[in-house]
Amino acid sequence: MTIQTAIEQLRTLLGERLSTADSVRDLHGRDESWHPDVLPDAVAFPETTQEVSEIVKICAAQGCPIVAWGIGSSLEGHALATQGGLSLDMTRMDRVLEVHVEDMDAVVQPGLTREALNEHLRATGLFFSVDPGANATLGGMAATRASGTNAVRYGTMRDNVLALEAVMADGRIVRAGSRARKSSTGYDLKGLLVGSEGTLGIITELTVKLWGTPEGISAATCAFADPEGAVAAVIQTIQMGVPMARIEYVDAWSIAAVNAWAKMSLPETPHLFVEFHGTPEGVKEQAEIFGEIAAEHGGGDFKWTTNAEERAKLWHARHNFFYAGRAQRPGWKGISTDVCVPISRLAEAVTEARRDMESSGVAGGIIGHVGDGNFHAGLFFRPEHPGELETVKAVAGRMAETALRLGGTVSGEHGIGVGKKRFMDAEHGEAVSVMAQIKRALDPQGILNPGKMLDLN
Incomplete structure (x- = not known):
């Protein structure tokens, strides 16, 4: 052997x-x-x-x-x-196999990218909602339980995968889930495989949920004096039931980087980037309500638009904040990490992370899907200075520890892989041993993506 x-x-x-x-x-x-x-x-x-x-x-x-x-x-x-x-x-397994317009779902192969699927759907009036930023493959997105800027309204991959086909560690081909929108039968094998990072099976087909393309879309930016005001505006907006499609926090450091990279001229203070979906009248009303809420919490310089090109430029800049940060420091590398906390603790977590970055001498920015308490940090270092990498890793580790202390998780999106295995016991406790039992039962030889998520030694 x-x-x-x-x-x-x-x-x-x-x-x-x-x-x-x-x-x-x-x-x-x-x-x-x-x-x-x-x-x-x-x-x-x-x-x-x-x-x-x-x-x-x-x-x-x-x-x-x-x-x-x-x-x-x-x-x-x-x-x-x-x-x-x-x-x-x-x-090479990148085909759209079926689109069921009436049922609003599609059957696809795992190598298809999310942008290719949406291009295929362009004439149907439907779209696939999960947008992690990168033009990732749908199989990879399911394996890592990806989400992104639209998750606050449309959910993550966990919510948007109806069914899947997978090859197990012994070569068996299994199907889990169906095109029905709900079921009360059997164990949730689909839910187990989505987010398993390829450690339990290899996804070979997906049935994904589609959504109707909204008639009206508007996007806005709003500047704040501090993170607390921005997060307070988010909490009130959600509590009032305003149907946000996207609501993103971008800190002052990241705004400065994005301004230089994307030729924008936003005030270099903390911002919320938001988007509303609905009827043209509805999105106008939602934007106005949000503007009023933001003003109550110190928000100013509120600008919104329905222009598709302006919206695309805004979200392109947001999605590429990490590369914008690196562009300001040629030759530097970076770590992109994420955590997720209850929304009520988000301002505390962001402020503590920023304070730690500054006291440690680490350059970087913080952005977040504040509608669901998830934020990311881009932490930059010079590869020719090994000590800087260790400092950056230590800052990222303390962010994870803070998230757990505040009742959150060490990753809302990026997953565990090899980078965050050391936090699994602290977050899940005895449940880790149950996960290990599942892994050994489904992959007794440990051949599927070994060394990821769990240490079985």
Whole structure:
């Protein structure tokens, strides 16, 4: 039982769609995270579920690790082959299989990206809502339980996956869930696989929920003097039932970076970026109500627009705040980390994180999906100064510890991967041993994305 034997057998099965070329392995050996590059021993490019099943059977027989790969946009090292073995590139399985307009759902392959799906849906009046920023594959988004700026209204991948097909660690092909909007039958295997980071099964098909494209969309920016005012405005807006589609916090450091990168001229103070969906009259009313609430909490310079180009520019800048920050410091690298807390503790968590960054001498910005208490920090360092990386990692670790102390979680979006395993016991306690039992039951050899999420040694 060896990895090399598995590779030889996979070459017989896949021919040229099995590569051991250094250039191909290198592309699959790094992601968007700060973790060191780790090259897999080989890369496979399956085209059907049945091929995935055959690949897994060969790897299981030879004890060869398998790590599913989308586009490599993960931020905690999820898709790195840290124990060698096979990188399973799913990008050739990228078809839209069915669209059911009346039922507002679509059946897709896992290698399809979210932007490609929405382009396919353009003429239907429907759209897929989950937007993590990166143009990620839907399989990767399901595996990491992605969310993003729209989650406050439309939910995360957990809420938008109706059913899935997956290949288990022994090669069995299973289906979980259905196109029905609810069910009271059996264990929630779909819910177990969504967010399992490829450690329990390899997703080969998804049925996803679609939404009607709103007739009216407006977006706005509003400046605040401090984080407390911005968060107070968010809490009141949600309590009043204003149907926010997006409500994002962007701190002063990030506004300065975005201004320089995107040629914008926003006041360099904390901001809320917001968006409203509905009828043209409805979004106008929602924007006016929000403006009144914001003013009560010190919000000023409130600007809103229904212009599609202006909205696109605003959200493009927001999604790329991390790259905007790096652009201000050529040659620097960064860590992107996230935590999530109850909304009532959000201002405290953000203020404490900013204070820690400044006292530690760490350059960086904080943004957040404040409608659900989730915020991100981009922490930057010079790679030629090893001590700076350690300082940045320590700041990120203290952010996680603060989130737990405030009743939250160490990650609302990015997941665990290899980067946050050390916090699993602190967050989940004895439940970690139950998770380990599930992992051992479904993957007794530990070949599916080994070393991620849980330490089983």
